[in-house]
Amino acid sequence: MVLAELGGKLRSSLRKLTSSNNSEALTTEALNALLSEISRALIESDVNVQLVMKLRTNIQKKVGELVANHSSSGGGGGGGSSAAANVNINRMVQRAVVDELTAMLTPSSSGDNNNDNNTSKSSTVKAYNMKRGKPNIILFVGLQGAGKTTTIAKFAHYYQRRGYKTCMVCADTFRAGAFDQLKQNATKLRIPFYGSYTEADPVVIAEEGVERFVHDGYEVIIVDTSGRHRQEEALFDEMQEISAAVQPDNTIFVMDATQGQAVYDQALAFHSAVNVGSVIVTKLDGHAKGGGAISAVAATGSPIIFLGSGERFEDLDPFNAKSFVSKLLG
Ligand code: GDP
Numbered sequence: 001m002v003l004a005e006l007g008g009k010l011r012s013s014l015r016k017l018t019s020s021n022n023s024e025a026l027t028t029e030a031l032n033a034l035l036s037e038i039s040r041a042l043i044e045s046d047v048n049v050q051l052v053m054k055l056r057t058n059i060q061k062k063v064g065e066l067v068a069n070h071s072s073s074g075g076g077g078g079g080g081s082s083a084a085a086n087v088n089i090n091r092m093v094q095r096a097v098v099d100e101l102t103a104m105l106t107p108s109s110s111g112d113n114n115n116d117n118n119t120s121k122s123s124t125v126k127a128y129n130m131k132r133g134k135p136n137i138i139l140f141v142g143l144q145g146a147g148k149t150t151t152i153a154k155f156a157h158y159y160q161r162r163g164y165k166t167c168m169v170c171a172d173t174f175r176a177g178a179f180d181q182l183k184q185n186a187t188k189l190r191i192p193f194y195g196s197y198t199e200a201d202p203v204v205i206a207e208e209g210v211e212r213f214v215h216d217g218y219e220v221i222i223v224d225t226s227g228r229h230r231q232e233e234a235l236f237d238e239m240q241e242i243s244a245a246v247q248p249d250n251t252i253f254v255m256d257a258t259q260g261q262a263v264y265d266q267a268l269a270f271h272s273a274v275n276v277g278s279v280i281v282t283k284l285d286g287h288a289k290g291g292g293a294i295s296a297v298a299a300t301g302s303p304i305i306f307l308g309s310g311e312r313f314e315d316l317d318p319f320n321a322k323s324f325v326s327k328l329l330g
Pocket of ligand 1: 142143144145146147148149150151227282283284285307308309310311315
């Protein structure tokens with residue numbers, strides 16, 4: 001299911017609830033039917049099944065409390081509930097759904113996204129803040145074809161336009177043509193780059209490139225690493241060595257939104273190898289399923305910072321969980 005379809009399904013499930021103004025609007029049955037519909041829509045959209053189950057339990061709990069309060073205050077008891085009172089409850093259910101979806105996209109430092117209305121126990125994980133006047137070393141990791149090299153160009157463009165002294169290092173010696181691709185993008189964007197056609201060791205290139213750009217006073221130093229088709233041991237070893245050599249301020253995991261359920265395991269594997277700090281989701285234009293994004297956040301405990309929505313340098317949008325969910329649900 002593509003993202004727009006998911007939004008449509010969730011919207012219509014919720015609409016059914018708000019339009020049913022009779023006193024049966026919030027029987028356990030009605031609520032279960034709604035939750036089943038929502039869960040199905042999320043799973044079809046590639047959200048990890050366990051996460052969906054958790055979301056379901058959380059909403060159930062929250063709504064259960066609302067209904068109990070509602071009944072005890074006389075609002076719905078004794079068969080005399082008014083349509084207005086039901087509409088009110090329906091709105092609260094809607095809000096619970098929005099809140100839970102937003103919470104799933106907002107990692108908390110407790111490593112558990114089951115925040116109830118009590119958010120004091122767990123604080124939100126903040127995305128890395130780019131600092132001016134000092135080098136910010138940003139390491140990009142992801143599987144081959146995820147859109148890493150393209151995203152790096154977009155990311156560089158984004159910060160360059162905001163006045164940061166930006167540059168790129170190509171430590172991908174695995175994929176033939178990777179350096180040429182980065183070079184081409186960098187030249188188009190007039191952004192300095194570093195790489196080598198002769199040096200085969202990506203760790204040496206990364207180290208030398210970063211050292212040079214730090215020395216020259218660059219602020220955003222982006223390091224591209226090589227991907228593989230699968231999560232291979234060799235890839236993770238290489239990433240760890242590069243990471244140890246350049247000591248990144250932030251490591252960004254680039255994930256392809258079209259990869260579906262597989263993303264959860266991928267994100268988990270990358271995170272345990274290199275301590276992912278942020279996520280960028282690519283290919284959310286076209287036929288992408290959006291659920292993988294939610295799964296990646298849960299797996300890495302790291303916030304999504306941008307969404308890739310096309311192949312042009314401008315197609316990179318800062319991510320905001322609340323507005324993403326609001327847009328999804330109209
Ligand atoms: P890498 O192997 O991870 O470096 O992947 P590339 O950057 O070479 O991208 C692989 C393909 O995905 C290329 O054809 C890109 O143009 C395309 N691509 C990357 N990001 C996006 C995106 O946000 N939307 C779309 N539609 N295509 C993208």
